Amino acid sequence: MWTYYPALLEQPVPRYTSYPTAAEFGDAIGPDEMCRALGSVGEHDRLSLYVHIPYCTEICWYCGCNTGAANRTERLNHYLEALDQEIALIAQRLGGRGQVNHIAFGGGSPNAIKPLDFVRLVDRLVTSFRAVKPVISLELDPRGFTSDWARVLALTGVGRVSLGVQTFSPDVQAAIGRVQPTELIETCVAALRDQGIDNINFDLMYGLPGQDEAILLDTLAETVRLKATTVSLFGYAHVPHMIPRQRRIDATALPGLQERFDQAARGHEFLLAAGYVAVGFDHYALPESPLAQAQHNGTLRRNFQGFTADPHDALIGIGATAISSFPSLLVQNEKNTGRYRMLVSAGRFPASRGITRSPDDQRRGAVIEQILCFGAADLSPLGDISGYRARLALHEELGLIRWEGNRLLLAPEARPYARTVAVIFDRWREVPTTQFSHAI
Ligand code: SF4
Known part of the structure; x- marks a missing residue:
């Protein structure tokens, strides 16, 4: 049972997907530092790749990600060409050093691109780097998911999928601009399982407009019924001064701090009672899942994608906004996709800000x-x-x-x-x- 201590929760705090956090990044770090960091990668270092696709077929009102509408094929094609160029630059600098064990695709929505383009991208990655049976994971928007995608994910060896679910409540979905009927999620999960992809995460939120404990528990009951392998249960952060698209959300319908706390507490109790293990501070996992096992074995890590079972020495971010993490350097790529494309087409690393880690x-x-x-x-x-x-x-x-x-x-x-x-x-x-x- 959790006790509510408002004094401790008053101060806003980072999520610490890195330390120092991205708020400390400055523009003194750029392509030269990225080039040097890649040069320091050792022959046997364990590498993780993160590829950012900053496009979505529909933009949700609550979303704080760097993403734009995937409504022009030409724009997506140009971006994919730029990814190819950046991959080539990184691979050339690594010269075969380091071994890629994990490849993660996030965004935006990686399934905003065509399934065939995804196949080409995976092929480009595994042939450009020394990759031995890498674990491949992907964030999916159920709204753009098709049976073609399920086949392609299985063919390319994707082992873990994270579904943007957030809530099963139609009213709350309408209030956050993300309408996706339960049947859509069910079809998506069934298609993935049919193809042997069983490690499925649900991203869920509490503290949404119009959401109360009963509505949250209904969503968690659906999640348990669909046997999500892992669950990320985040509190919605309403910061319209920083994320203008959140202005469409009715702030008067948002639960207060104590209600948010109670929702998180009830959600925690519900998932534990359903057989999940609490991982980190906002994840839940079935005991046999790789994430729960990593926590149990003491190998759990935290990186820009959250809690992970991936024990990398360095993480290399590819694409606009992507962040790379080396022991003594954090470096972020240019956020603007147009400038990102210009930089890589000029043969330059698109790193634009970061921080050295003392x-x-x-x-x-x-x-x-x-x-x-x-x-x-x-x-x-x-x-x-x-x-x-x-x-x-x-x-x-x-x-x-x-x-x-x-x-x-x-x-x-x-x-x-x-x-x-x-x-x-x-x-x-x-x-x-x-x-x-x-x-x-
Ligand atoms: S699908 Fe995901 S990344 Fe895209 S707008 Fe919605 S929340 Fe953001």
């Missing part, structure tokens, strides 16, 4: 990752921890954390507060900021 950043980043993945972290690498202990006094008093020497342990009930613990180790957030969302 040894101190790497140590803090490792602590934050351990807290979020496992609810425990060894703080010895941070030296004197008395300052952190003082800043966590309230968490300790409330029984949310405890100490074993230099080891910080979060109680199971601290799950909704995990990000408020992690932020204590963030040197950029010693002064509170309003740039992020609430932990709930």
Whole structure:
């Protein structure tokens, strides 16, 4: 049972898909740093590739992703040509070093492109890099899904699919501009399973306009009925000043902070009762799934795609907006697709911003990752921890954390507060900021 402590949830906190976060990126980092980082990849380093497709057939009102309408074939074709050019640039610089174990496609909606183009893209990736049976995963918009896609995904060896579901409630779907009947999701899941693709994630949200606990629990019941392998349960962040398309959402219909907390708590209880294991601070997984196993084995990681079982040494982002992560560098590609295409067609890495990671950043980043993945972290690498202990006094008093020497342990009930613990180790957030969302 979770207890609501509003004082702890007041400060907006990052989701920490990286440390430092993307908010700290600056334009002092660019193509030269990307080129050097690729040059430092070792012969046997484990590499993960992320390919960004910034297009969707329909744009949802709540969406904060860098995506645009996939309504012009020519525009998509030009983008795919640019991806080919960037892949060639990266492959040339790597010169066969590193082994690609994972390839993830996200966006936008990767299924905004044609199935045949997806086949070509996968072929280009696996033939350009040293890839040995990579695990391939993909985000899917059920609205653009066809049986052709299911066959193509099986043929290309896709092993994991994440479906943008969000809610099964027709009224809430209408309120967020994403209408997709339950039958559509059912057909999609059945077609994937028919092709042997069984690792299926549902992206769901709480805190949506007009959503209450009963509506959320109905969605979770459908999710359990359809046997989603993993579930990501995110709180909707309403920030129309940063994401103008959210202005279409009726802010007066949004649940308050306590209602959001209660929804997250009920959702948590429901999924645990249905046999799921809580992973990280917002994921749930069937016990036999790779994600639950990774948490159990201590190999769970957190990266730009969220919690993952992928134990990479470096992640290489390909496409507009994509972020690459190396031990001492985070670097993001140009966001604007037109400028992205111009840069790669001129033979330049399209990196436009980022940040170097000092040894101190790497140590803090490792602590934050351990807290979020496992609810425990060894703080010895941070030296004197008395300052952190003082800043966590309230968490300790409330029984949310405890100490074993230099080891910080979060109680199971601290799950909704995990990000408020992690932020204590963030040197950029010693002064509170309003740039992020609430932990709930
Ligand atoms: S399908 Fe996904 S990426 Fe595309 S607009 Fe909707 S939420 Fe955003």
